[in-house]
């Protein structure tokens with residue numbers, strides 16, 4: 620068995636929590652009074668931090684401090700109602716380096732996540748065997764088909780993301796099935812043994828698995844990776860036909876099938892920050 624990622628840590632661990640609070644003296648609220656005093660007031664703003672425009676959301680609340688929170692949604696600043704904007708902007712400026720660093724960490728985190736989970740919309744980037752295709756909605760097309768660097772999907776531009784996801788994933792699974800069907804016999808021949816059967820899996824946490832009955836399952840999402848990664852996971856699961864464990868004999872078999880396995884294992888980790896169970 621080959622774990623894709625642990626269930627809790629499906630995605631790369633998020634950057635350390637971007638939270639910070641500045642203490643202020645409580646002052647009587649004389650200027651800003653919301654229509655509904657209990658509801659926080661949100662508003663969207665842009666600040667220039669180190670010459671970069673940074674979008675932020677101001678949440679007025681009953682708290683006594685200015686708080687910064689940074690996550691995938693961006694920067695949110697909670698501030699007491701009585702603190703004037705110029706004072707909040709001054710605080711943003713003082714914390715600019717920290718804020719920019721946290722925002723960048725989150726951006727990178729989101730980008731890694733999107734590698735595996737595209738947003739299902741026109742223009743989304745889809746990885747296929749290490750190449751990048753641009754998902755293109757084209758009502759004149761039928762089904763889904765590759766056209767150079769495009770993956771054309773026969774849906775209107777305003778198609779719901781679920782429909783786009785279904786069509787794109789159906790196509791990706793077909794590609795995975797075709798590639799696995801071509802690669803498995805190569806490794807069967809090297810090993811001198813074939814799986815009793817094989818199937819695609821959609822497991823959330825595993826790249827592949829091998830059962831005691833000699834069947835193997837391969838995650839269709841492997842199709843996003845370069846072919847050598849697909850090959851490594853096939854070699855890994857096929858080696859389990861000999862050894863249903865991860866002992867030295869097992870790794871010896873993997874090495875015989877796929878001599879460069881250490882490097883490719885490293886690539887899997889590097890790409891997604893996931894440490895597969897070795």
Ligand SMILES: [Zn+2]
Nearest residue numbers: 620621855897
């Ligand atoms: Zn394994």
